[in-house]
Amino acid sequence: MxxxxxxxxxxxxxxxxxxxxxxxxxxxxxxxxxxxxxxxxxxxxxxxxxxxxxxxxxxxxxxxxxxxxxxxxxxxxxxxxxxxxxxxxxxxxxxxxxxxxxxxxxxxxxxxxxxxxxxxxxxxxxxxxxxxxxxxxxxxxxxxxxxxxxxxxxxxxxxxxxxxxxxxxxxYSYCTESVIGLDWYSEEHGAPSTLVTVGYPGDYGSDAATGARRWAEENDVEVLAEINTAPNAMVQDQAGPIEQILTLAPDVVVLATAPAEAAEIVATTVARGYGGRFMGSVPTWNPGLLQTAAIQALTARYNQTSPWQNWDGxxxxxxxxxxxxxxxxxxxxxxxxxxxxxxxxxxxxxxxxxxxxxxxxxxxxxxxxxxxxxxxxxxxxxFGDPPALEDLTAVITVPDANVELGTRTVAEAVTATTSIDYGAACVTP
Structure with a gap:
């Protein structure tokens, strides 16, 4: 995406x-x-x-x-x-x-x-x-x-x-990606007290939001909002999610959008004083973001989650x-x-x-x-039985204009330390 x-x-x-x-x-x-x-x-x-x-x-x-x-x-x-x-x-x-x-x-x-x-x-x-x-x-x-x-x-x-x-x-799935990513965030930056999710409703954003909510329930973290949004081609801009993030000021935001919308959300909220961090689902990144005004905010406040090794693997x-x-x-x-x-x-x-x-x-x-x-x-x-959550892994990267394709790996083979109910689809589109 x-x-x-x-x-x-x-x-x-x-x-x-x-x-x-x-x-x-x-x-x-x-x-x-x-x-x-x-x-x-x-x-x-x-x-x-x-x-x-x-x-x-x-x-x-x-x-x-x-x-x-x-x-x-x-x-x-x-x-x-x-x-x-x-x-x-x-x-x-x-x-x-x-x-x-x-x-x-x-x-x-x-x-x-x-x-x-x-x-x-x-x-x-x-x-x-x-x-x-x-x-x-x-x-x-x-x-x-x-x-x-x-x-x-x-x-x-x-x-x-x-x-x-x-x-x-x-x-992994979008749902388990949120769990793995938030566990890594907690280990790296300290356990958050609050979080917000922003994404496209359906099999992508809702799946990611459900994983984040289940993770929060297990870790006594308050989900301040699950914000649904859409591509700018449909809604013109991301002013709604931006205002909610600034008002709620969560410790971490889980993003499940396309790159243009992610860049707008990160750059604008950081420029207006938001002090938290963003965890981006795999479709939220592409190298074109290196050429936008969002790159400084992304480099400082954003981590990308990926299901397997990146270009520098x-x-x-x-x-x-x-x-x-x-x-x-x-x-x-x-x-x-x-x-x-x-x-x-x-x-x-x-x-x-x-x-x-x-x-x-x-x-x-x-x-x-x-x-x-x-x-x-x-x-x-x-293949056969559904994969166990503890067997699913992620790669965590950070934007870096000095590496090929623009993301530098900071952690590999990251697994979930939080156990959630994962016996069926997290959402039904």
């Missing part, structure tokens, strides 16, 4: 090629071994003697509010699967991520339409961006045994009764990400998101192949007990 006013993602050069390749249909080919799989090579195959596995992508790549994030997410995924193909592919098949990539512009209706268009031809969804969008097609996915990688951190994706056991989520996975760019920088951390989100689907394809059931139902069955290695970018994960 990045404001497109602050960063302008580069155009995806493969989109034209994607449109040109839509005639390929693995499910109808007489050499197909199942929906989304053919014994014939992929278009532009790295390994021409391999067959092809077609994966679908439904994302905001152009024209929607999160295209500036969706674009680098997609680029990171393309690079991830390119590396897989260069390493020989999976079970004698290359992976094709381009033929059935569709731009949804973050529209629920368009997401559903494009899903219906590509569903007969794919083995799985490598990306389904947006919680409401994914929820809109989940019954169809359930009927067709389509598993998906989500572009979301909604807490409901941790639980089978809300995601039908079809979603390959990675990292040291691990085999981050080395591979940096190597994939040949010394260049991505537009933003979305490139890292796309790469990291892809690990679980790769491991699932390999497990299903090893069990001699590389099919939609085979993938679905293989999720239970699936072991995923993220090459050190975040802890390894075993």
């Amino acid at each position: 990045i404001s497109k006013r602050l960063i302008a993602g580069p155009a995806i050069t493969l989109l034209a090629a994607t449109a040109a390749c839509t005639a390929v249909d693995g499910s109808d080919d007489d050499t197909a071994s199942g929906a989304g799989i053919t014994s014939e090579a992929c278009p532009n195959a790295v390994n021409p003697d391999n067959g092809c596995i077609y994966l679908g992508v439904l994302s905001d790549l152009e024209g929607g509010p999160f295209a500036a994030l969706g674009t680098p997410i997609h680029e990171g995924q393309l690079a991830f699967w390119q590396r897989v193909n260069e390493q020989g592919g999976i079970a004698g098949h290359d992976i094709d991520l381009s033929t059935y990539t569709r731009n949804t512009a973050y529209s629920v209706d368009r997401h559903a339409t494009e899903y219906q268009d590509i569903e007969p031809h794919i083995l799985a969804l490598a990306m389904s961006l947006g919680t409401p969008q994914t929820e809109s097609v989940l019954p169809n996915m359930d009927a067709a045994d389509i598993v998906a990688v989500p572009g979301s951190w909604w807490s409901g994706l941790h639980f089978n009764d809300t995601d039908q056991g079809l979603i390959l989520e990675s990292g 040291q691990s085999a996975g981050m080395d591979a990400i940096r190597d994939s760019l040949g010394g260049n920088l991505p537009t933003n951390q979305g490139y890292v998101f796309g790469w990291v989100w892809s690990y679980a689907l790769k491991e699932l394809l390999e497990k299903a192949a090893a069990e001699d059931d590389l099919s939609r139902s085979g993938l679905r069955d293989a999720i239970d007990g699936l072991e995923v290695s993220y090459e050190g970018i975040l802890p390894d994960r075993t």
